[in-house]
Amino acid sequence: MAGGSFTSTSLPTAPGFYVNFEAVARAVVNGGSNGTVLVPFTADWGPEKTFVSVTSAAQYDSLFSTSTNGTGRAAVIGALKGLGARPGAARVLCYRMVGSSGAAASRVLQNGASTTTFATLTAKYKGARANNWTITVQANPVDNTKKDLILLESGVEIERHSNLSASSPAAWVSSISSLYFTITAGAATDVANVSSVAFNTATTGDSGISLLQADWTAFQSAAESQTFNVLAPASLTDGTIRSALVTWTVSRNTLGQRFMLVIGGTAGETLANAVTRASGAANENVVTLGYTDLLDADGNTISTAAFAPRLAGIIADAGVTRSITQQRVTDVTLKVVPTNDDIATAYAAGVVMFVSDSVSPRIHQDMTTYVANTPTKPRAEFGKIKSVRTHHQIENDLSLAANNGWLGGDNVNIPVVQTVILSGVSSYLRDLEEGGVIRDGWTVVLDPEQDNTGNSLHLKYGISTVKSIERIFNTIVLA
Numbered sequence: 001m002a003g004g005s006f007t008s009t010s011l012p013t014a015p016g017f018y019v020n021f022e023a024v025a026r027a028v029v030n031g032g033s034n035g036t037v038l039v040p041f042t043a044d045w046g047p048e049k050t051f052v053s054v055t056s057a058a059q060y061d062s063l064f065s066t067s068t069n070g071t072g073r074a075a076v077i078g079a080l081k082g083l084g085a086r087p088g089a090a091r092v093l094c095y096r097m098v099g100s101s102g103a104a105a106s107r108v109l110q111n112g113a114s115t116t117t118f119a120t121l122t123a124k125y126k127g128a129r130a131n132n133w134t135i136t137v138q139a140n141p142v143d144n145t146k147k148d149l150i151l152l153e154s155g156v157e158i159e160r161h162s163n164l165s166a167s168s169p170a171a172w173v174s175s176i177s178s179l180y181f182t183i184t185a186g187a188a189t190d191v192a193n194v195s196s197v198a199f200n201t202a203t204t205g206d207s208g209i210s211l212l213q214a215d216w217t218a219f220q221s222a223a224e225s226q227t228f229n230v231l232a233p234a235s236l237t238d239g240t241i242r243s244a245l246v247t248w249t250v251s252r253n254t255l256g257q258r259f260m261l262v263i264g265g266t267a268g269e270t271l272a273n274a275v276t277r278a279s280g281a282a283n284e285n286v287v288t289l290g291y292t293d294l295l296d297a298d299g300n301t302i303s304t305a306a307f308a309p310r311l312a313g314i315i316a317d318a319g320v321t322r323s324i325t326q327q328r329v330t331d332v333t334l335k336v337v338p339t340n341d342d343i344a345t346a347y348a349a350g351v352v353m354f355v356s357d358s359v360s361p362r363i364h365q366d367m368t369t370y371v372a373n374t375p376t377k378p379r380a381e382f383g384k385i386k387s388v389r390t391h392h393q394i395e396n397d398l399s400l401a402a403n404n405g406w407l408g409g410d411n412v413n414i415p416v417v418q419t420v421i422l423s424g425v426s427s428y429l430r431d432l433e434e435g436g437v438i439r440d441g442w443t444v445v446l447d448p449e450q451d452n453t454g455n456s457l458h459l460k461y462g463i464s465t466v467k468s469i470e471r472i473f474n475t476i477v478l479a
Contacts, residue, residue: 034229034393035090035316037079038259039309040219041072041234043096044210045129049218051226052094056080064096065129070209071306072096075234078310084331088313092401093228098126099215102208105130105200109137112192119169119191120202121181125209129153130180133199137191140164148354151199166190168228216241220248222255229392232262232312237305239277246281253285256399258392260368260385262312264289264304271342274304275349282350284370284382287315290351291342293335294361301335311352314363320390320437323468329354334361350383365470380467387465390437394463397428413457418446425459439464 046052046064048344052153054060057077064072072094082088106122123130132154140146140163147166151159159180165171169185176183181199231249236242242263249261263286265273274290288362289311294302310329318324334356338346343364346353350369354361366385373379381387401424411417425444432438443462450458 004308008091009312015421021306034389036093036228037089037091037230037232037236037309037312037316038093038095038223038226038228039072039075039079039098039232040095040216040223040311041075042070042098043067043210044069044127044205044207044256045073045125046072046094046096046127048096048098048102048125049222050095051222052096054080054092055090056093060092060094067129069128070207071248074306075232075309078307079232079313079316081310082313082317082327083327085328086314086317088158088310089230089316092313093226095219095223097211097215097219098208099211100208101206101210102126103206105133107135107197107199108186108202109135109191109194110186111188111190114188117186119172119186120184121199122184122203123199123205124179124182126205128205129207130205131198131200133180134196135194135199136196137194139193147193151174151178152196158213165172170230183401206306209474211241213241213244217246218408219365224252229389230260230262230312230316232309234309235303235306236263237266237303238283242277243280246283249285250283256395258285258393260285260287260312260315260388262287262289262308262315263304264308264311265291266305267293267301267303267471269304271338271345274351274353275345276350278349278369278371281369282371284368284388286369286375287367288351288369290346291336292338292354294332294354295335296332302332307332311363315385315389318386318389320386320393321435323366323384323386323470324363325468325470326362326364326474328362330360330450342384384467386468390465391436394432398425401428413453413455418452418457421457422446422459429461429463436466439466 043064043069043103052063054063054076057080060073060076066106076092076094079089079092104123104126106120108120109118110116111118134152136150138148140148143163145166147164149161149164150157159178161176164175167189173183173185233245246261253467265277269291271291274288278288289304294307296302314324314327336356337356338353343353343355347365350367350371352367353364355364368383368385368388370382371379422444429438429442429444433440445460446452447458447460452458
């Protein structure tokens with residue numbers, strides 16, 4: 001009955017739902033739905049203030065261009081790259097932010113004699129990219145009663161529209177379908193030839209790279225309807241905005257939108273700065289990368305804030321089955337190698353840190369910024385990225401199953417339906433056990449201390465997440 005639907009009148013073992021639910025669990029164990037990183041960034045081109053998925057650098061370039069101005073390209077490609085030896089995020093959810101100064105470049109084409117507007121061309125997106133464009137309007141080489149419109153970027157042709165009417169701007173509007181600009185008709189009945197004139201003579205393009213708190217608040221509101229696993233703002237160093245993002249992350253997790261936030265600091269920051277940042281978060285859903293800058297192959301400095309999306313990609317790839325502890329990144333070096341005292345200080349504060357040896361930098365330890373240690377919330381569980389990601393995945397999967405089949409409809413609160421739900425949860429947990437995500441010995445029962453006869457069903461779980469090996473102690477007895 002693979003793919004069959006479930007109702008309370010089905011057999012108690014619910015074979016159709018069981019198979020559907022098991023498929024969700026298998027995808028989780030295999031790293032399927034747990035690998036999406038959301039990256040808000042600035043750029044010179046591309047869809048604005050909307051969510052766009054990319055799975056490769058080429059796909060990013062086709063949407064947002066190869067420009068390195070702004071924070072986007074390095075952040076998204078870093079998130080996809082991950083460790084390098086292993087891939088990063090399976091998918092990056094891109095959100096291009098544009099501040100209040102953002103403007104789309106435009107060019108007016110005229111009748112040369114009367115300077116009446118024939119047509120106005122406006123860049124499809126706000127941004128500085130179009131400031132490198134030029135426009136040529138010339139007679140068509142085959143039919144000199146027609147016109148050709150040529151768009152060039154830095155002197156290289158990127159688009160050509162041929163055989164256009166020389167006297168009808170409305171015909172231009174109806175016949176031109178451009179990847180780069182929109183067109184509106186003017187009143188002139190003919191258009192002058194021009195050669196390599198600047199595209200941005202009417203309006204200069206501006207990428208709106210300077211962002212305010214209001215821009216981030218708008219992003220947060222928009223992101224509340226999205227599904228993602230890790231959030232890593234590109235090169236965010238403003239302390240006030242960063243703190244607000246931490247507060248929002250904690251709040252959203254409390255409301256059931258489960259994800260982790262990864263943040264870093266400015267270039268040249270001290271370890272004390274990183275400790276302060278981690279202490280300000282002190283939450284299991286927040287990861288802070290700290291202290292030492294990294295250097296790329298050309299010796300350029302990469303701040304921890306700039307590297308945060310790449311760390312997010314590493315976390316996304318690890319999913320719920322792997323830890324990031326001691327994972328190596330081979331294409332960067334450390335500007336400063338932390339001392340043993342630095343490492344101890346970072347651990348105490350919940351700062352993820354790169355350490356280095358003669359081979360390459362490696363992540364010292366899998367950690368969140370949660371460092372408290374109480375009987376009901378131990379650091380060994382809530383201070384570990386892998387464990388918290390497991391919590392998120394279990395909640396997300398069970399919530400999806402409940403919304404898709406357990407709530408409402410024919411699901412009345414009687415023992416036979418309760419048994420079906422318990423069976424579905426049990427089969428899911430069994431899959432997680434077989435995938436090495438949780439330990440054997442797990443339990444799920446109706447909570448005996450609650451009333452399970454009304455509109456509410458109370459389930460009680462006993463689960464122990466599988467921990468990664470981080471320390472090996474050896475006692476060698478010499479004979």
